[in-house]
Amino acid sequence: MNLVVIGTGYVGLVTGVGFASLGNSVSFVDLDENKVSKLKDKQVPFYEPGLEEHFQDNETFSRMSFTSSYDEIDWEDTDVAFICVQTPNNLETNSVDTRFLESAITEINNLNNPKLVVTVKSTIPPYEIEKVCNKVGMDKNEITFNPEFLREGTAIEDFFQPDRIVIGGNDPEKISILRELYKGFDAELIETDPISSQLIKYLANTYLPLRLSFVNEAARLIDHSNGNQVDVLKGIGLDSRIGSHYFRPSPAWGGSCFPKDLIEVNNFYKEGEVMLPIISNIIESNDIQTKWTVNKLTSILSNENINSVLLIGAAFKEDTDDLRNSPTLDIYKMLIQKDVNAFIYDEMVELAEYNSVDNLDDISDKTLVVLMYPIKKTLMEKIETILTETNSILYTPW
Numbered sequence: 001m002n003l004v005v006i007g008t009g010y011v012g013l014v015t016g017v018g019f020a021s022l023g024n025s026v027s028f029v030d031l032d033e034n035k036v037s038k039l040k041d042k043q044v045p046f047y048e049p050g051l052e053e054h055f056q057d058n059e060t061f062s063r064m065s066f067t068s069s070y071d072e073i074d075w076e077d078t079d080v081a082f083i084c085v086q087t088p089n090n091l092e093t094n095s096v097d098t099r100f101l102e103s104a105i106t107e108i109n110n111l112n113n114p115k116l117v118v119t120v121k122s123t124i125p126p127y128e129i130e131k132v133c134n135k136v137g138m139d140k141n142e143i144t145f146n147p148e149f150l151r152e153g154t155a156i157e158d159f160f161q162p163d164r165i166v167i168g169g170n171d172p173e174k175i176s177i178l179r180e181l182y183k184g185f186d187a188e189l190i191e192t193d194p195i196s197s198q199l200i201k202y203l204a205n206t207y208l209p210l211r212l213s214f215v216n217e218a219a220r221l222i223d224h225s226n227g228n229q230v231d232v233l234k235g236i237g238l239d240s241r242i243g244s245h246y247f248r249p250s251p252a253w254g255g256s257c258f259p260k261d262l263i264e265v266n267n268f269y270k271e272g273e274v275m276l277p278i279i280s281n282i283i284e285s286n287d288i289q290t291k292w293t294v295n296k297l298t299s300i301l302s303n304e305n306i307n308s309v310l311l312i313g314a315a316f317k318e319d320t321d322d323l324r325n326s327p328t329l330d331i332y333k334m335l336i337q338k339d340v341n342a343f344i345y346d347e348m349v350e351l352a353e354y355n356s357v358d359n360l361d362d363i364s365d366k367t368l369v370v371l372m373y374p375i376k377k378t379l380m381e382k383i384e385t386i387l388t389e390t391n392s393i394l395y396t397p398w
């Protein structure tokens with residue numbers, strides 16, 4: 001098929017490269033000219049394992065084109081346009097910022113091509129799309145939804161082997177084209193209405209941080225009770241109804257999706273309409289975890305009579321350079337405010353605005369070394385050497 005991907009971020013680029021490598025023609029449009037010029041030069045603008053290999057494959061690359069101008073696209077011949085623009089949180093209104101989506105939908109509406117399957121991959125409630133459609137004069141029923149579940153760090157694997165494919169829409173013909181596009185995938189396809197398709201996305205992104213917050217609260221209680229964290233969590237996770245996957249304590253959770261999607265989930269209803277005490281408190285639980293981690297670190301520093309902390313890992317998780325809502329940066333700032341000599345080490349990320357170390361060998365004083373998430377064996381071996389040489393201390397939340 002002939003596809004257009006609007007927005008070449010984590011979702012757009014992975015989706016487009018994935019479909020191109022399966023034989024489709026893909027035109028990418030992104031307003032960020034810098035990104036487009038890198039892509040034209042065969043460079044991937046961010047780190048995602050495996051993406052560069054697929055992107056630079058000559059056959060795949062020959063099926064792709066890149067532009068920052070909607071006018072350069074052959075819309076007449078396009079079957080599906082995937083909207084993959086960012087949907088951040090508007091800090092003033094505490095609701096989703098639809099500016100990027102509105103600008104994409106305005107461009108599409110001007111095409112006047114009723115056959116085009118306009119598919120929103122961005123995470124956005126249908127009531128927000130409806131507002132945008134009303135504003136730009138487009139029929140909301142023309143829009144289909146195909147929420148994205150990829151995880152940064154394993155996004156390529158998630159594209160080719162998704163746990164499920166979700167399609168939401170009201171137009172059977174458009175849905176059947178998406179079905180056709182996804183027919184080679186070995187995953188259950190759920191076809192549903194627009195609101196249900198986005199509820200699947202939003203409630204999945206509610207359950208995941210809920211689970212992470214539960215395990216963090218459990219870890220705080222175990223710490224308070226002087227229990228053995230490894231034994232207790234293993235004992236809980238071995239219950240087959242609970243499971244041990246995705247059940248590891250962390251300094252706090254973060255990332256480009258969970259925080260903003262959780263804020264938006266609480267916008268699905270007005271106060272008093274429905275009582276959701278667990279869902280409405282997940283963010284607070286995580287804020288408490290961030291502060292708890294900072295207090296834990298400062299109490300170790302004071303017990304050990306040292307003042308240096310090295311945070312290993314700048315992003316919100318392993319195998320990504322995405323710094324959006326990274327707990328490391330929050331914890332770093334809170335430590336600096338407490339006059340701690342905090343610095344960050346990350347092999348993949350440029351950290352110009354922060355105290356950072358490029359080379360672990362530069363550490364000479366006794367330091368509290370904190371793993372923000374599990375790291376590769378080779379780096380761990382290096383850290384173990386530093387710990388011995390400098391008599392430093394290791395802290396991991398798990």
Ligand SMILES: NC(=O)c1ccc[n+]([C@@H]2O[C@H](COP(=O)([O-])OP(=O)(O)OC[C@H]3O[C@@H](n4cnc5c(N)ncnc54)[C@H](O)[C@@H]3O)[C@@H](O)[C@H]2O)c1
Pocket residue numbers: 006007008009010011012029030031032035084085086087100101103104121122123124148149150151152256257
């Ligand atoms: N990143 C993830 O792990 C992930 C996973 C699942 C779902 N999502 C959702 O997918 C959406 C995209 O997320 P992302 O992380 O890929 O975003 P991103 O910020 O990495 O990329 C968005 C891109 O869209 C471009 N853009 C903005 N407005 C545009 C327009 N009008 N026309 C063309 N290009 C435009 C931007 O320049 C940017 O390159 C969000 O709604 C997000 O919640 C993200």
